[in-house]
Amino acid sequence: MTWNYQNGARIFSKNLRVYLFSSGKNEHEIEKIISELEDHLMEAEKDGKDVEHLIGQSPKEYMEQLAGEMAFDLKGLLKYIPVLLIGVYAYILLGNAVQGGIEYSLLKVIGDLTIFIIMMTLFAGSFKYVASHTLSKTKERILFFLLGSIPVGLFVGLMFLDKTVDTPSIEFNPLGNAITIGLCILIFIAISIWSKTWVSIIVPAILYLPEVFLRMTPLDKEIQMIVSMVIMFGGLFLYFFLVNKQEKIR
Amino acid sequence: MSTSQILKGILEGCLLSIISEGETYGYEITEKLNNRGLTMISEGSIYPVLLRLKREGLVETTKKQVPSGGPKRKYYRLTEQGFEELEIFKEKWTVISNGVNQLMKGD
Known part of the structure; x- marks a missing residue:
């Protein structure tokens, strides 16, 4: 692996940040060690040394060594997880409310939570892996594509299980649905x-708004579905394309 | 056994010794190690050790403005406890290095 100095240093600090963050380290501690390492890299550059001088042969080993000396930041994690959890439930409930009313069974409540925990673990693990290994762009994309399709598979599986296994469930009335929609929107804001x-505003809007507006049109159900799918995927693609472009400019 | 494994414990003692010479910072520490011929240590390996020394209360740090400008730099200084630990390391090291030297000479 050859490092072009400036690129190498930048990639290394970016990857280290992702690695330590996915390992549940304290944000403040992470910034402190990274700014210290960046200071080192700047000095080393003046002496004509590259990043490999700092990290040795294996970025992964070096990141592990650093992570091993930093405490697991439970307090910081407890700050993020409830917010993320509320966000995920708001997202699921809003989807249900928009798509013809919420009907929530005990199995689904537990199932959603389980899927959430599985996905958090998988995402943290994958981020750590990608940050500490040199993967080609293609391999990285395949990994994240697979990672993205796992929750879809799990949710579909849960849906079928929910249809076959009977557990206590509640069905919201129209007022309940309306209140939920309002609450979810407030949560996203x-x-x-x-x-x-x-x-957190744009993605749910792209996913759910087309459906809501299309239902007000006199179009056929099937056409409605196809059009909303096209708008949804087109919108998501456009949004991420624009975000990506902006990041590159920065 | 890899060099890094042999050096792990020793490095802690070396850093204590270098920092005991006076307030210093990361890159300067690696230069001082290099000057003593300890070039087999990859420069970055001092940082996990520095984190450990800090956690154990053997060093304290201050941030200072660098004359050349740019972000503030972190300087290390030994604490009382750090100096004590250095003395303990020196004693242990004398015993170990004597023994190993004798063995390696094939006595």
Whole structure:
């Protein structure tokens, strides 16, 4: 592996940040060690040394060594997980409410939570893996594609299980649905303000709004479905394309 | 056995000794190690050790403005406990190095 200095240093600090963050380390501690390492890399550059001088042969081993000396930040994690959990439930409930009313069984409540925990673990593991290994762009894309399709598979599986196994369930009346929709929208706005990004508003909007508006049109059910799918995927693609482009400019 | 395994414990003692010479920072520490011929240590391996020394209360750190500008730099200094630990290391090291030296000479 050859490092072009500036690129190498930048990639290394980016990857280290992802690795330590996915390992549940304290954000403040992470920034402290990274700024110290960046100071080192700047000095080393003046002496004509590259990143390999700092990290040795294996980025993975080096990241592990650093992570091993940093405490697991439970307090920090407890700050993020409830927010994420509320966000995921708001997302699921809004989907159900928009698509003809919420009917929630005990099995689904537990199942959703289980899927959430599985996915959190898988995502953290994959981020750590990608950050500490040099993967080709193609391999990285395949990995994240697979990772993205796992929850879809799990949710579909849960749906079928829910249809065959009978557990206590509640069905919301129209007022309940309306209140839920309002609450979910408020939650998305709150998360957006908290995280200072638009993503928690834009993604649900792209996913659910087309369906809502199309239902008001006199179009055929099938055509409605196809059009909303096209808008959904087109919208998501466009959004991520624009975000990606903006990041590159930065 | 890899060099890094042999050096792991020793490195802690070396860092304590270098920092005991006076306030210093990461890159300078690696230069001082290099000057003593300890070039087999990859420069980055001092940082996990520094994190450990800090956690164990053997060193304390201060942030200072660098004359050349740029972000503040972290400087290390031994604590009282750090100096004590250095003395303990020196005693142990004398015993170990004497023994190993004798063995390696094939006595």
